[in-house]
Amino acid sequence: MRCTVLGAGSWGTALASLLAGKGFAVMAWDKDVALLEDISKNHRNERYLPGVTLPASLHAAQDVAKALEGAELVVLAVPSHAVRQVAIEAKRHVHAGTPLVCVAKGIELETLMTMSEVLEDVFPVPLHPYVAVLSGPSFAKEVAKGLPTAVTVAARWERIAKQVQDAFHTRTFRPYTSGDVVGAEIGGCVKNVVAIAAGISDGFGFGANSLAALITRGLAEISRLAVRKGANPLTLSGLSGLGDLVLTCSSDLSRNRTVGRGLAQGKTAEQIQQELGQVAEGVRNAKSARELARRLGVEMPITESVYRVLYEGLPPKDAVTAIMMRETKPEMT
Numbered sequence: 001m002r003c004t005v006l007g008a009g010s011w012g013t014a015l016a017s018l019l020a021g022k023g024f025a026v027m028a029w030d031k032d033v034a035l036l037e038d039i040s041k042n043h044r045n046e047r048y049l050p051g052v053t054l055p056a057s058l059h060a061a062q063d064v065a066k067a068l069e070g071a072e073l074v075v076l077a078v079p080s081h082a083v084r085q086v087a088i089e090a091k092r093h094v095h096a097g098t099p100l101v102c103v104a105k106g107i108e109l110e111t112l113m114t115m116s117e118v119l120e121d122v123f124p125v126p127l128h129p130y131v132a133v134l135s136g137p138s139f140a141k142e143v144a145k146g147l148p149t150a151v152t153v154a155a156r157w158e159r160i161a162k163q164v165q166d167a168f169h170t171r172t173f174r175p176y177t178s179g180d181v182v183g184a185e186i187g188g189c190v191k192n193v194v195a196i197a198a199g200i201s202d203g204f205g206f207g208a209n210s211l212a213a214l215i216t217r218g219l220a221e222i223s224r225l226a227v228r229k230g231a232n233p234l235t236l237s238g239l240s241g242l243g244d245l246v247l248t249c250s251s252d253l254s255r256n257r258t259v260g261r262g263l264a265q266g267k268t269a270e271q272i273q274q275e276l277g278q279v280a281e282g283v284r285n286a287k288s289a290r291e292l293a294r295r296l297g298v299e300m301p302i303t304e305s306v307y308r309v310l311y312e313g314l315p316p317k318d319a320v321t322a323i324m325m326r327e328t329k330p331e332m333t
Helices: 010-021 033-042 080-093 115-122 125-130 140-144 158-168 181-203 207-228 233-237 239-250 255-264 269-276 281-296 301-311 316-324
Strands: 002-006 025-029 058-060 073-076 100-102 131-135 149-155 173-178
Touching (some): 010 058, 010 073, 010 158, 025 033, 073 080, 080 281, 100 115, 115 131, 115 181, 125 131, 131 158, 131 181, 149 239, 158 173, 181 207, 181 239, 181 281, 207 233, 207 281, 239 255, 281 301, 301 316
Parallel strands (some): 025 058, 073 100
């Protein structure tokens, strides 16, 4: 199988390496030429996956048309805010019947579309059934090292979900299929916002009780928004919901949790992301998820508080107080 991965950051490179390790011919593309040269010449991506040796069957191309030539599987692994532009560039070079797998987690700020909706907005109607999303608890560094990982592949056509599942399945990477695209996408997006809140809590030393409360109430927020968008609530108890949320809120590898810790220390989001050297999707997601929730009339107090810290200058400790002092209510409402 010939595969193309658009985006050579940590996640794109990890998935490209996984596919190449199965013996597939894999071509990586990115706007950053230095990344592509490192992959081609050294079989490394030292910027995003230091110390990881990449398979020799993983190649790189600077021209998007060349990268997509003959592709039988296309993976979009750029940050969510870049998905539309990259899809536009790729549009003329993707053949009919080619699965399009989006692994970006976000909601487009300008349109409040999920990533699959963005792809359907760009690509012609005959390609819409071939759009799939891959989501779940999966840090790129651990996938690249071959550590056991389970994820969800969601697509509207079961045949496409199964095809993508088979392509990615290895002894250490186990995808499950789902027909609930919107549930997988909302879970993957909003968990980043909750992880920022978890990082703030951790930065203040609030302990395990606080983390458990944030994860649980965060899941309630995610579920409310997803269901309002038409998702199956059971999806949010799975890998792309609870699984991804627990991982992102509790691990030191989480960029979004790192953002929250930095905010608790008095740093700005811009300072923290410069230190990270990578995109923390939760910073943008806080704005787009809040706007989507307001449009749909969904109450999301954690998301609202994170938004106010990031964009309105609310002190993080005041945000915690605001959440705790909300009007009391039954839990299951």
